[in-house]
Amino acid sequence: MSKKLSIISFSGNFDKLTAVFTLATGAAAVGYEVNLFFTFWGLNAIKRKQGRRFLGKSVLTKMFGFLMGGLKVAPVSRLNFFGISPKVFRSLMKKNNVATLEELVDAAKELGVNFYACEMAMHILGLTINDFVPEVKDVLGVATFLKLADGGQTLFI
Amino acid sequence: MATFQLDVTNEHCPMTFVKTKIELAKLKDGDVLEILLLEGEPLENVPRTSAEQGYKVLRVEPLEGKIHKVSIQK
Numbered sequence: 001m002s003k004k005l006s007i008i009s010f011s012g013n014f015d016k017l018t019a020v021f022t023l024a025t026g027a028a029a030v031g032y033e034v035n036l037f038f039t040f041w042g043l044n045a046i047k048r049k050q051g052r053r054f055l056g057k058s059v060l061t062k063m064f065g066f067l068m069g070g071l072k073v074a075p076v077s078r079l080n081f082f083g084i085s086p087k088v089f090r091s092l093m094k095k096n097n098v099a100t101l102e103e104l105v106d107a108a109k110e111l112g113v114n115f116y117a118c119e120m121a122m123h124i125l126g127l128t129i130n131d132f133v134p135e136v137k138d139v140l141g142v143a144t145f146l147k148l149a150d151g152g153q154t155l156f157i
Numbered sequence: 158m159a160t161f162q163l164d165v166t167n168e169h170c171p172m173t174f175v176k177t178k179i180e181l182a183k184l185k186d187g188d189v190l191e192i193l194l195l196e197g198e199p200l201e202n203v204p205r206t207s208a209e210q211g212y213k214v215l216r217v218e219p220l221e222g223k224i225h226k227v228s229i230q231k
Contacts, residue, residue: 022170022171025171025172025175026170026171026174026175028175028178029171029174029175029177029178029179029206030174030178030202030206030209030210031206031209031210096169097167097168097169098169098172099168099169099171099172099175103172104171107172107175107176107179110179111175111178111179
């Protein structure tokens with residue numbers, strides 16, 4: 001049977017997303033089927049517009065959408081210093097020839113990693129599948145995710 | 158049949174085998190990819206995981222310093 005890794009990407013933090021995409025690309029490169037299920041803050045990673053945009057249906061969700069932003073403005077989980085730290089991390093990664101978060105995301109797409117979005121979190125945040133990158137294959141709930149993940153390893157990050 | 162080159166001596170995990178996999182996927186049957194990589198984790202993983210995925214590891218040659226050349230055929 002083929003090997004399978006499914007990751008629930010809950011955090012929108014730069015460092016945790018780096019962990020998600022490092023594991024996802026590494027596993028895909030060694031022949032795993034990889035499923036990424038983006039929920040809540042994790043949905044920020046797959047937004048088509050990577051900066052701060054007023055995405056959402058109501059005034060409240062639009063405000064949330066702006067404050068959360070996308071991949072380019074993802075904060076680090078500790079010592080964020082108003083967004084200075086992610087910039088420092090990106091430059092350190094480049095300087096030391098370690099793949100940046102954006103390079104990992106591109107590699108994940110190229111390797112055919114499966115992206116899925118959580119229906120419930122999208123409903124709360126007023127987001128639609130059109131707000132996400134075209135690589136998002138489908139919008140799912142828990143039952144479908146469990147079925148996809150069945151028989152493989154599952155992580156929550 | 159053609160031969161292609163890939164240098165991952167400046168890369169780190171997971172990009173050493175991610176870039177290898179992306180290049181291997183582009184090959185046609187019979188093509189060969191010559192990969193320059195460093196000893197340690199890349200040298201242990203790249204030939205092993207390529208073989209696991211059905212590619213043929215033709216040669217592993219030590220070059221100068223810590224650099225090795227791994228030839229893999231699709």
